[in-house]
Amino acid sequence: MVTEPQAPAANDPYAQYYVVKKGDSLSKIAEEFYGDKMLYPKIFEANRDQLSDPNKIKPGQKLRIP
Amino acid sequence: MRSLNARWIFVAVALLAVACANQKEPAEKALAQLDSVVASVRDDAARYAADELQGVEASLSGLKEKFGKGDYKAVLAEAPKLTAAVDSLKSTVAQKKSEAEAAMAAATTEWNALSADVPRMVDAIQSRVDILSKSSKLPKNVSKEAFDAAKSGLESMKATWSEASAAFAAGDATTAVAKAHSVRQQGNDVLQQLGMKTG
Numbered sequence: 001m002v003t004e005p006q007a008p009a010a011n012d013p014y015a016q017y018y019v020v021k022k023g024d025s026l027s028k029i030a031e032e033f034y035g036d037k038m039l040y041p042k043i044f045e046a047n048r049d050q051l052s053d054p055n056k057i058k059p060g061q062k063l064r065i066p
Numbered sequence: 067m068r069s070l071n072a073r074w075i076f077v078a079v080a081l082l083a084v085a086c087a088n089q090k091e092p093a094e095k096a097l098a099q100l101d102s103v104v105a106s107v108r109d110d111a112a113r114y115a116a117d118e119l120q121g122v123e124a125s126l127s128g129l130k131e132k133f134g135k136g137d138y139k140a141v142l143a144e145a146p147k148l149t150a151a152v153d154s155l156k157s158t159v160a161q162k163k164s165e166a167e168a169a170m171a172a173a174t175t176e177w178n179a180l181s182a183d184v185p186r187m188v189d190a191i192q193s194r195v196d197i198l199s200k201s202s203k204l205p206k207n208v209s210k211e212a213f214d215a216a217k218s219g220l221e222s223m224k225a226t227w228s229e230a231s232a233a234f235a236a237g238d239a240t241t242a243v244a245k246a247h248s249v250r251q252q253g254n255d256v257l258q259q260l261g262m263k264t265g
Binding site for chain 2: 031038042
C-alpha cells in the first residue's frame with residue numbers, strides 16, 4: 001500500500017524517501033510518485049545500494065525517490 | 067609732527083607684519099595637519115560617511131581660502147573646530163566600517179550554509195521535473211498547471227542562484243544571501259507544487 005512520502009533525511013533535507021509497505025512494488029510506487037508505473041527503473045537505479053532486483057523489495061525498506 | 071605720525075604708522079605696520087608672520091607658520095602647520103588627517107580617512111569616509119566628509123571638506127576648503135588671503139588669525143581660530151569635526155568623522159567612519167565588516171562576516175557565514183543547501187534543493191527539484199517530464203501522466207497530487215508552474219519556477223530559481231553566486235564572487239555577500247533566500251523560498255513553493263516534502 002502506497003502512502004505519503006517520508007520526511008527527508010537529515011544529511012540531505014531535500015531527498016525524498018518512502019518506506020515500503022506490504023503489497024508494494026516499484027511500479028506501484030512509481031505510479032504513485034510519478035504517475036507512470038513504467039518509470040520504476042528511476043527508483044530502482046536510485047536504490048541500487050540496497051536493491052539488486054527491481055522485483056524484490058521488502059516491507060520496511062526505506063527507498064529514495066528521486 | 068608729520069614726521070612723528072609717519073614714524074608711528076611705520077611702527078604699526080611693522081608690528082602688524084611681524085604679528086602676521088608669527089601666525090603664518092602655526093596656521094600653515096594646522097592646515098597641513100588637518101589636510102593629512104582628512105586625506106588618511108577620505109576613502110573610507112566617502113564610503114561610510116559621505117555627508118559628514120562633504121561638510122569637513124567644505125570647511126577645510128574654506129580655511130585654505132582664508133590662508134591664501136593671509137587671514138592666518140581666522141585659520142588659527144577656526145582650526146580647533148574643524149579638528150573636532152575631523153575627529154568626529156574618524157569616529158563615525160570607524161564605527162560604520164566596523165558594523166559593515168561585522169555584517170559582511172555574518173553574511174559570509176550565512177552564504178556558506180546557503181551555498182551548501184540551495185544547490186541540493188535545485189538538484190532535487192530538477193531530478194523530479196526531469197522524471198515527471200517523461201511520465202505518460204502526472205501523479206494524482208500534481209496538476210498540469212502546478213507542474214508548469216514548477217518548471218518555470220525551477221528556471222527562475224536557477225537564474226536567481228546564478229545571480230547570487232555572481233554577487234558573492236564580486237564580494238557582495240549581503241546581496242548574495244538575499245538572493246539565496248529568495249531562491250530557497252521559491253524552491254519551497256516548487257516542492258509543494260510537485261507534491262514533494264520540503265526540507
